[in-house]
Amino acid sequence: MMTSVKELLLETLEDLGDEELKIFKWFLQQAEVLEDFPAIPKSHLEKADRLDTLELIVQAYNEQSVEVTKKVLTKINRNDLVQHFSNVSSGPKHFPQAENKTPEPIASYQCTLQSHLQNRFMCAQEGWTERIDxxxxxxxxxxxxxxxxxxxxxxxxxxxxxxxxxxxxxxxxxxxxxxxxxxxxxxxxxxxxxxxxxxxxxxxxxxxxxxxxxxxxxxxxxxxxxxxxxxxxxxxxxxxxxxxxxxxxxxxxxxxxxxxxxxxxxxxxxxxxxxxxxxxxxxxxxxxxxxxxxxxxxxxxxxxxxxxxxxxxxxxxxxxxxxxxxxxxxxxxxxxxxxxxxxxxxxxxxxxxxxxxxxxxxxFTDPQKEEYFRKRFREEELCGKIISHIKASQSLHIMCHIPVFCWITATVLEDMVKTNVRGELPKTLTELYTEFLVFQIRQTKEKYGTEESIQYIQSLAKLAFHQLEKGNIIFYEKDLKESGIDFDKASVYSGVFTQIFKKERQWRKDKDEDKMFSFVHLSIQEFLAAFYVVQSIINRNKNVMMQQQFRFQSVQMLFSKPSIASIQKMAVDQALQSPDGHLDLFLRFLLGLFVEANQNNLKDLLKQTISTSEANQEIVQYIKEKIRKNPSPERCINLFHCLNELNDHSLVEEIQQCMSSGSLTREKLSPAQWSALAFILLSSEKDKDVFDLRKYAASEDGLLRLLPVVKNSNVFL
The missing domain is CATH 3.40.50.300 (P-loop containing nucleotide triphosphate hydrolases)
Known part of the structure; x- marks a missing residue:
């Protein structure tokens, strides 16, 4: 660009009053006003004086600087200044290429891309709620x-x-x-x-x-x-x-x-x-x-x-x-x-x-969790109740390290505290996710009717189960068809349950092959997969987990009436055999959904509530036996979480009594009790920078089962 043109641009800017310059800079930030030209990011112009503004214009528009300046001057009704440029050529529409094909200064492209990406990323939404949120x-x-x-x-x-x-x-x-x-x-x-x-x-x-x-x-x-x-x-x-x-x-x-x-x-x-x-x-x-x-x-x-x-x-x-x-x-x-x-x-x-x-x-660290909830809830009393409840529930407090889980927790607890739907707030993961599902149904059935809402949930649960088996968390047309979901209806599901299931927005919206779907979080998929198993047993007397293994089962077993205890044991065994633990949370949800209180909350989706107290007592003993025999401390920790979902705390309470009496240094503990101790120590709110192993009379097996605690400490003695 010729120096005379830059001088003319500077003279034009100097002719603008302070308020006019402010408005002039504002228009430079508006892509819809500039039409074919990129906007200059607000942060670049915010503290720019006239010289700085000139440099930003030249940097962003190069040969098109005059045309952009004239466009903005017209917008602020300074046509008198537009006339100054009557004899100045605007230059070609596109940035010219030199003979050696070297692009014009990269800064012009940088400014263009920054402007567009700013528009794309400046707004966000928690979870996947509607765009207006x-x-x-x-x-x-x-x-x-x-x-x-x-x-x-x-x-x-x-x-x-x-x-x-x-x-x-x-x-x-x-x-x-x-x-x-x-x-x-x-x-x-x-x-x-x-x-x-x-x-x-x-x-x-x-x-x-x-x-x-x-x-x-x-x-x-x-x-x-x-x-x-x-x-x-x-x-x-x-x-x-x-x-x-x-x-x-x-x-x-x-x-x-x-x-x-x-x-x-x-x-x-x-x-x-x-x-x-x-x-x-x-x-x-x-x-x-x-x-x-x-x-x-x-x-x-x-x-x-x-x-x-x-x-x-x-x-x-x-x-x-x-x-x-x-x-x-x-x-x-x-x-x-x-x-x-x-x-x-x-x-x-x-x-x-x-x-x-x-x-x-x-x-999130613990302070960041609190910051999240205080930022989300401006009402001090509501915020205090929610934070106190999360701190009181070890399962919820740990999961709130995950930002998406904070959002799920906030959604459920805010609704329950404000509406006072039930007196007691959820303490286990299954209770929380059950309330989350109930919240979704309540939000949609008034508009779409109970029957359709239930149909949507059942279809999504089936998809969740079959795709969890395959390890898929993003779904395309082929995946939906394999799970029996009508591809056209998938958009309806994503429109109804926006906080559960989402259609990815693509800019070529007219092409079906561009459509992608997913659950808001892997744990939502795992919960719905577990629900699909429970619902199939209660509503259809069908063990869908057996179908996944039919080639290993006799025909008689395949078509025999499934018992709750046998299904629970099958799920425990499959989770323990998984080399990467990918069924651990699914197992927690599955066992938690067999608790009658959680079934009662899902009465719209389940035809009946079945008595599971006897089966649950049986599976509690089965889990305790697995804890005693299983040498993997990691698997044992998850089994304790399963006991927590079943509201059985007996092993933990035994160790807590020993800890309060100070007898751990002399008592010989069983393998299950050592695992219970590890679970308690990992759940403790106390600082775990230093773990003093000398406080415990640990056997070789005890040392093995305390390994998760050792790994979770910076120093151990």
């Missing part, structure tokens, strides 16, 4: 506890157990970090970092963390060294399985916010990065960041064992799987930064050779 992300975001991690082993326990084992606050040897510092090396030195792998269990806040990072970048608050950020999700990428794309084409396909950057321009940027030979982000001409959110949801075949292909052409059409593996391996765009998020069970899909930093999202 969206709030500014900064208003609902609670700082998460994030720490540097180490290599993640293949998951050997249910994610809920991992939360229960997590420290309640930063340990002495841990290094917590801020979202904006996700690419800073833990050594504190300027060590090059290319790929960060962040793991955390379902609902712990990984995606919210990604959104917060991108919003901070888009609004100019952090990481302004990044020129372009490209946020992908595996939910989107799954839909493109087996298809071939040029990388720039894939970016346009998945990230609509890049639409104002022409594919040719993206190709030029990617080619320069690919062919430079540079592998250091800090020395790269164009600093690019790619985010791959939700590796655990991937249904793509990512093969990292193939030979290296450093000569890959970024402008050629290649299979999506090859593009992603080449990007992760560093063969494609080696100087670009990469951020991958995943649940722990899927982290091992990425070989550690391709990861520079491991981080972990731990969710």
């Amino acid at each position: 969206k709030k500014h992300l900064d208003d609902i975001y609670i700082e998460l506890y994030i720490t540097y991690g180490s290599a993640v082993d293949v998951n050997r326990q249910h994610e809920v157990r991992q939360i229960e084992m997590a420290l309640r606050g930063p340990g002495q040897t841990e290094l917590p970090l801020q979202p904006s510092d996700i690419f800073k090396h833990p050594s504190g030195k300027n060590t090059p970092v290319r790929t960060v792998l962040t793991n955390g269990i379902a609902g712990i806040g990984k995606t919210f963390l990604v959104h917060k990072f991108i919003l901070d970048w888009a609004e100019g608050r952090a990481n302004q060294d990044v020129h372009l950020t490209f946020p992908f999700t595996f939910r989107q990428l799954n839909l493109l399985k087996g298809k071939r794309f040029r990388f720039a084409e894939l970016i346009h396909k998945c990230i609509r916010e890049t639409k104002d950057i022409r594919e040719e321009d993206l190709n030029d940027i990617l080619t320069i990065v690919q062919t430079s030979g540079n592998t250091n982000y800090d020395k790269s001409k164009y600093k690019l960041l790619f985010v791959l959110d939700g590796l655990d949801e991937s249904r793509l075949q990512l093969n990292f064992t193939t030979d290296k292909n450093p000569s890959i052409d970024v402008t050629q059409a290649i299979g999506v799987e090859v593009l992603l593996t080449s990007l992760i391996k560093g063969e494609l765009l080696p100087s670009a930064r990469l951020w991958i998020t995943t649940r722990p069970a899927a982290a091992s899909q990425i070989p550690l050779d391709f990861v520079d930093i491991m981080t972990e999202v731990r969710g």
Whole structure:
């Protein structure tokens, strides 16, 4: 741009009064006003004087600066100033390319992308309520506890157990970090970092963390060294399985916010990065960041064992799987930064050779839990009641490490406290989730009728059960059909029970293959799967769990009338045999739903309430026997949670009596009692930084069963 034009722009800005300048800057932030031009983020303009505003205009619009200025001047009724530009050429519509195809200053593209991503990520919603309930992300975001991690082993326990084992606050040897510092090396030195792998269990806040990072970048608050950020999700990428794309084409396909950057321009940027030979982000001409959110949801075949292909052409059409593996391996765009998020069970899909930093999202610490509820409930009395109740229930308090669970808990307890539906608030997980389901039905049956609401829930429960068996948490048309759900009706389910089941919003809404569905959280799916088993037994006298194993059963067993106790024992055995504990929470819910009080609460869904007291007594003894025989301390801990769901606390009470009498140092405990002690110590609110083993006369078996406590302590003596 010629200097005379910049001088003319500056003179124009100087002609504006302070109030006019303020309005002028406001219009520069409005994408709908600027139409074909990107808006400038508010944070960039907020403290900008006239010179700063000029530089931002030139940086954002380059040759189109005059046209944008004239458009805004017209809006503020300063047509007299518009006439100053009558002899000035506006320049071409698109940013021109130099003869060597080098793009115009990257800042113009950065500004465009930041503006669009700001619009996308500035608002969020808790759970998956209707769009009208969206709030500014900064208003609902609670700082998460994030720490540097180490290599993640293949998951050997249910994610809920991992939360229960997590420290309640930063340990002495841990290094917590801020979202904006996700690419800073833990050594504190300027060590090059290319790929960060962040793991955390379902609902712990990984995606919210990604959104917060991108919003901070888009609004100019952090990481302004990044020129372009490209946020992908595996939910989107799954839909493109087996298809071939040029990388720039894939970016346009998945990230609509890049639409104002022409594919040719993206190709030029990617080619320069690919062919430079540079592998250091800090020395790269164009600093690019790619985010791959939700590796655990991937249904793509990512093969990292193939030979290296450093000569890959970024402008050629290649299979999506090859593009992603080449990007992760560093063969494609080696100087670009990469951020991958995943649940722990899927982290091992990425070989550690391709990861520079491991981080972990731990969710909320105890103070952050309280901050969440105080931010959610402004009414002090209501907030105090809810916080006190959560603290009094060990199961609920532990689960509130998970932000999504805080939202579920808040939804249920707020409704119960305000309406005083029942005198006693839920204490176990099954009681809470039963109330959550009742709340959903009550919210919808007035509009749709009880019969249809029940039909929707039953269909979703069937889907939950069959997909839990397969390990799926994201569902596509094929999955729904396999579970007997009409694909067209799925949108109805997602519209009725918006806090249970959700249809992912896609920007190409007219294509069925773009539709994705999921439950609001894995635990909702596990609860509904358990409900499906219980409902099938009570309403249809049918053991659906047996059908999953029919080839191992005799025909007589398959068609014989199932007993409650046999089904409960089958579920316990299957959960204990699971190598990764993925049925642990399902088992808790299943046993809890056989408690008659929970059945009474679900009377709209169950044809009758059956007497289960005898079967429950039998399964309590069966579980205690399993605790005595089972050498796995992790499995034993979950079995104690199962006893808690069945309202049996006898083993725990025995040990509590020994602890209060001070006899643990001399008494010889049984294996079951050692497991009970471990359960009590893990449930304790007391600081667990130091565990003094000398307080207990532990046998070899006792030491084994106390291992979870040792693992959960920074120091043990």
